[in-house]
Amino acid sequence: xxxxxxxxxxxxLPLALFIILGPATPVFAVIVAIAFLASAWEWMRxxxxxxxxxxxxxxxxxxLVYAAAGWSRDPRLWAAMALLGVAxxxxxxxxxxxxxxxxAPTPExxxxxxxxxxxxxxxAWAGLVLIHRTVPHGHWWTFLGLAIVxxxxxxxxxxxxxxxxxxxxxxxxxGKTWAGVYGAFxxxxxxxxxxxxxxxxxxxxxxxxxxxxxxxxxxxxxxxxVESLMKRHAQVKDSGHLxxxxxxLLDRLDSVFxxxxxxxxxxxxxxxxxxx
Numbered sequence: 001x002x003x004x005x006x007x008x009x010x011x012x013l014p015l016a017l018f019i020i021l022g023p024a025t026p027v028f029a030v031i032v033a034i035a036f037l038a039s040a041w042e043w044m045r046x047x048x049x050x051x052x053x054x055x056x057x058x059x060x061x062x063x064l065v066y067a068a069a070g071w072s073r074d075p076r077l078w079a080a081m082a083l084l085g086v087a088x089x090x091x092x093x094x095x096x097x098x099x100x101x102x103x104a105p106t107p108e109x110x111x112x113x114x115x116x117x118x119x120x121x122x123x124a125w126a127g128l129v130l131i132h133r134t135v136p137h138g139h140w141w142t143f144l145g146l147a148i149v150x151x152x153x154x155x156x157x158x159x160x161x162x163x164x165x166x167x168x169x170x171x172x173x174x175g176k177t178w179a180g181v182y183g184a185f186x187x188x189x190x191x192x193x194x195x196x197x198x199x200x201x202x203x204x205x206x207x208x209x210x211x212x213x214x215x216x217x218x219x220x221x222x223x224x225x226v227e228s229l230m231k232r233h234a235q236v237k238d239s240g241h242l243x244x245x246x247x248x249l250l251d252r253l254d255s256v257f258x259x260x261x262x263x264x265x266x267x268x269x270x271x272x273x274x275x276x
Contacts, residue, residue, distance in 0.1 A: 016146070017143070019031050019032075020132075020139060020142050020143045020146065021139050021140070021143060025129060025132045025133040025138070026070070028128075028129070028132050028142075029066075029070055029125070029129045029132075030070075032125055032128055032129070033063070033066040033070075033125060035249065035253070036062075036066075036121050036124070036125050036253075037059055037062060037063060037066075038249050039121065039239075039248075039249045039250045039253050039257075040058070040059060040062055040117060040121050041055065041059060042239040042248045042249060042250040043113075043114075043117040043120070043121070043230070043239075043250060044058060044059075044114065044117070045234070045239070046113070046227075046230040046231060046233070046234045046236070046239060046250075047110050047113035047114050047117065047230070047234075048105050048109070048110045048113070048234065049110060049114060058114065062118065062121060062122075065118075065122055066122070066125060069081065069122070069125075069126065075130065075275035078126045078129065078130045078275070079130065079264075079265065079268065079275065081122060081123050081126035081127075081261075082123050082126050082127040082130060082260075082261040082264045082265050083123075083261070083265060084119065084122075084123050084261075085119065085120075085122075085123020085124060085126070085127065085258075085260075085261030085262075086123075086219075086261050086262055086265060088116070088119035088120070088123065089219050089222055089223065089258050089261075089262070092116075092222055092223075092226050092258075093222050095226065095229070096169065096172065096222065096225050096226065096229065099171060099172055099229055099232075102233065103233045113230065120223075120257045120258075121257065123260075123261045124253075124256060124257040124258075124260045124261060126261070126264075127260035127261040127262075127263065127264035127265075128142060128145075128256075128260050128264075130264045130275065131145055131260070131263065131264050131267065131273070133275075134267070134268075134273035134274060134275060135273065135274050136200075136273070137199050137200075137273075138273065140195075140199055141199065141267060141272075141273060144191070144192065144195040144196070144199065145216075145259065145260060145263040145264075146256065147191050147195065148188045148191055148192055148213050148216055148217065148259070148263070149188075149216075149217075149220055149255045149256055149259050151184075151187040151188050151190070151191040152184035152185075152187055152188040152217045152220060152221075152255070153184070153255065154187060155180075155183035155184045155185075155186055155187025155188065156176075156180035156181065156183050156184040156187075157180070157183075158183060159177075159179045159180050159182060159183020159184070159186075160175070160176065160177045160179050160180030160183065163177075163179040163183070164177030164178070164179040164180055165177065165179065166178045166179070168180070168181060168221075168225075169225055169228075172225055172228050172229050172232060173224070173225055173228040176221075176224075176225070176228075181221060184217050184221070185214055185217055188213045188214070188216070188217045189210050189213055189214065191213070192209050192210055192212070192213035193206065193209070193210055196209040196272075201272055205270050205271065205272055208270045208272075209270065209272065212262075212263065212266035212267070212270065215262060215266065216259045216262045216263045216266065217259070219258045219259060219262045220255035220256070220258050220259040221255070222258055223254045223255050223256075223257050223258025223259065224254050224255050224258075226254070226258075227239065227250060227251070227254035238251055239251050
């Protein structure tokens with residue numbers, strides 16, 4: 001399983017680098033929107049929406065939101081969408097403490113989960129596009145933000161595997177441990193310190209970036225746990241079967257959805273980048 005995960009990741013990495021570093025921001029925004037719409041399809045499955053016509057209608061509505069937001073050049077709108085995402089993940093962290101809420105397959109719970117999906121998908125897209133269009137080095141800051149999530153995932157995996165004993169959330173995701181959390185913090189901190197230095201941050205803001213990485217990782221873990229909770233409610237192991245050893249697209253992006261609004265706003269508050 002580990003070898004399969006590594007091979008899949010190695011195959012996906014060049015594609016991810018090309019998407020992040022290659023195209024101009026409008027093209028990047030469209031590509032990310034398409035990926036997020038595919039994730040939304042999986043989210044609807046976990047939410048219990050099985051009617052195909054209803055799924056297509058929700059997907060079209062989300063696509064219209066992306067298109068409408070894409071017309072705006074006002075960075076304040078994009079920042080507001082990212083802030084909405086941060087607010088949602090604060091609420092979501094409370095949901096994890098009451099994990100049985102929404103478990104019953106009722107129409108009301110289905111609607112709540114679909115609404116939650118909007119607060120997941122739209123702010124994350126806004127955060128990524130906001131970073132990508134910033135000056136200077138927006139493309140590279142986008143890569144660094146995603147690298148923080150990837151490094152945290154790797155650090156958590158190995159720390160949890162070799163040192164993990166105390167469970168983080170056994171009733172939601174039995175495989176996650178507190179050792180994995182600490183490993184994620186260490187790996188992400190190293191990546192952001194090196195990346196920030198290479199991107200020209202050589203003053204006290206570099207320490208701020210390390211703190212931001214820690215907050216970003218903490219929120220990304222909430223995102224991971226929320227998706228695990230959704231899967232537990234839906235009684236499925238993976239959101240899909242798109243990537244061998246990795247599950248569906250939503251399984252790969254759950255942490256990204258939570259992390260990007262936080263990272264985008266943090267970069268702006270630190271004065272590391274300018275919104276354009």
